[in-house]
Amino acid sequence: MESRQLLIETMSELMWERGYADTSPRDVRERSGVGQGSMYHHFPTKRDLAVAALERNVADLLPAVSELDGPGDPMARIEAYLMRPRDALKGCKVGRMTQDPQVREDPVLLAPVARAFAQVHLGWVKVLRAAVAAGELRTDLDPERLAHTLMAVLQGGYVLAIAQQDPGPFDAARTGVLELLRAAAPATTDDRHKMGE
Amino acid sequence: MESRQLLIETMSELMWERGYADTSPRDVRERSGVGQGSMYHHFPTKRDLAVAALERNVADLLPAVSELDGPGDPMARIEAYLMRPRDALKGCKVGRMTQDPQVREDPVLLAPVARAFAQVHLGWVKVLRAAVAAGELRTDLDPERLAHTLMAVLQGGYVLAIAQQDPGPFDAARTGVLELLRAAAPATTDDRHKMGE
DNA sequence: GTCTATAATACGATAGAC
DNA sequence: GTCTATCGTATTATAGAC
Numbered sequence: 001m002e003s004r005q006l007l008i009e010t011m012s013e014l015m016w017e018r019g020y021a022d023t024s025p026r027d028v029r030e031r032s033g034v035g036q037g038s039m040y041h042h043f044p045t046k047r048d049l050a051v052a053a054l055e056r057n058v059a060d061l062l063p064a065v066s067e068l069d070g071p072g073d074p075m076a077r078i079e080a081y082l083m084r085p086r087d088a089l090k091g092c093k094v095g096r097m098t099q100d101p102q103v104r105e106d107p108v109l110l111a112p113v114a115r116a117f118a119q120v121h122l123g124w125v126k127v128l129r130a131a132v133a134a135g136e137l138r139t140d141l142d143p144e145r146l147a148h149t150l151m152a153v154l155q156g157g158y159v160l161a162i163a164q165q166d167p168g169p170f171d172a173a174r175t176g177v178l179e180l181l182r183a184a185a186p187a188t189t190d191d192r193h194k195m196g197e
Numbered sequence: 198m199e200s201r202q203l204l205i206e207t208m209s210e211l212m213w214e215r216g217y218a219d220t221s222p223r224d225v226r227e228r229s230g231v232g233q234g235s236m237y238h239h240f241p242t243k244r245d246l247a248v249a250a251l252e253r254n255v256a257d258l259l260p261a262v263s264e265l266d267g268p269g270d271p272m273a274r275i276e277a278y279l280m281r282p283r284d285a286l287k288g289c290k291v292g293r294m295t296q297d298p299q300v301r302e303d304p305v306l307l308a309p310v311a312r313a314f315a316q317v318h319l320g321w322v323k324v325l326r327a328a329v330a331a332g333e334l335r336t337d338l339d340p341e342r343l344a345h346t347l348m349a350v351l352q353g354g355y356v357l358a359i360a361q362q363d364p365g366p367f368d369a370a371r372t373g374v375l376e377l378l379r380a381a382a383p384a385t386t387d388d389r390h391k392m393g394e
Numbered sequence: 395g396t397c398t399a400t401a402a403t404a405c406g407a408t409a410g411a412c
Numbered sequence: 413g414t415c416t417a418t419c420g421t422a423t424t425a426t427a428g429a430c
C-alpha cells in the first residue's frame with residue numbers, strides 16, 4: 001500500500017483505540033512503518049491526518065445504516081440493525097470522538113461526526129415511520145424522538161460496557177429497548193382476545 | 198480552603214471538562230493557585246490526584262440516584278430522575294472517563310466508575326421492579342435489562358448532544374424513552390374502554 | 395507544607411539532503 | 413517522496429532549601 005493510504009488506515013485504527021489527543025504522530029509512524037519525512041510530506045499536521053482518518057471511519061459506518069432503510073419488514077430491519085454484532089468494549093469509532101476535548105473544541109474535526117450522526121438519525125427516522133405505517137408501532141410515538149432514543153441506547157451501551165469491562169450491559173441495553181418497542185405495538189384484536197375478552 | 202481539598206476540587210472540575218489524559222498537573226496548579234511543591238507533597242503523582250478527584254465526582258452522582266429509590270409513585274420517580282436538569286453539552290462526569298484510554302486501561306482509575314454505574318443500575322432496578330409491581334409496567338418486561346437501557350439512553354444522549362453541539366438530541370432521547378415506557382403500560386379497563394369496547 | 399530550580403522524556407513539527 | 417537531524421515547548425516529575 002502507498003504511504004498515504006497506510007497512514008490513514010493506521011491513524012483510523014489508533015483513533016478508534018485511543019482517540020485523537022492520546023495518539024501521537026510517533027505512534028502512527030511506529031505502527032505504520034512510514035518514516036517521519038513521508039508522514040509530514042503527506043500530512044503537514046497531525047490534525048490534517050486526523051481529518052482524513054475521521055472521514056474514513058465515518059464512511060465505514062454508513063453501509064450498515066443504509067440497510068436500515070432497505071427492503072423487508074420495518075420491525076425486522078430495526079432488530080437487525082440494533083442487534084448487529086458489535087465490539088462493545090471497543091466502542092463506536094465515531095461516537096468516541098465526542099469525548100475528546102481536542103475534537104469537541106475543533107469544529108473541523110467535529111463536523112464529520114455531526115454529519116455522520118445526522119445520517120444515522122435520518123435512517124432511523126425512515127424505518128420508524130415505516131414501522132408506524134405498517135401498524136407495528138403505536139401512532140402516538142414520535143419517530144424523530146425515538147430515533148434519538150435508539151441511537152442513544154447504542155452509544156450509551158458502549159459506555160456501560162467499557163465501565164464494567166463486560167459486553168453484557170451493552171447487550172442488555174439494546175435487548176431492553178427492543179422489548180420496549182415490541183411492548184409498544186398497537187393493541188391488536190388478537191391481543192385483546194388473549195386478555196380474555 | 199486547604200491546598201489538598203482545593204487540588205481535589207480543581208482536578209474534579211478539569212476531569213469533567215477535559216478528561217484525565219488531557220489534564221496536566223500544570224493545568225491544576227494554574228487553576229487552583231496551589232504551588233508545585235504543595236501539589237507534589239499532597240499527591241506524589243497525577244494519578245493519585247485523579248483517584249481522589251474521581252471518588253469525589255462519583256460521590257456527587259449518588260444523592261440523585263438515591264431519589265430513584267425514594268417515596269412516591271414509581272413512574273413519577275422514573276420521570277423525575279430521567280428528566281432532571283442536566284448539562285447535556287458537558288456530559289456525565291463519571292461516564293466520560295470510560296472514553297479516556299489512560300483511565301480505561303488502568304484498573305485503579307476504572308474501578309470507581311464501575312462501582313458508581315453498578316449503584317445507579319441497582320437504583321434503576323428497584324424503581325422498575327416497583328413500577329411493575331404497581332401495575333405501571335407490563336410484567337413481561339425485565340427490570341434488569343430495562344435498567345441498562347435507561348442508563349444507556351442518558352449516557353448516549355450526551356454523546357449525541359455533544360456531536361451536534363445541541364442539547365436537543367439529549368432531550369429527545371430521554372423524552373422518547375419515557376414515551377416508550379408509558380406506551381408499555383399494561384392495558385387497563387379504562388384503555389380498553391377508550392378503544393371503544 | 396510550601397518554594398524555586400532542574401531534569402528526562404515525549405510531542406509536534408521543521409530543515410535540508412537525497 | 414523519503415531520509416536523518418534538529419528544535420522549541422509541554423509534560424511529569426524530582427531535589428533541596430526554607
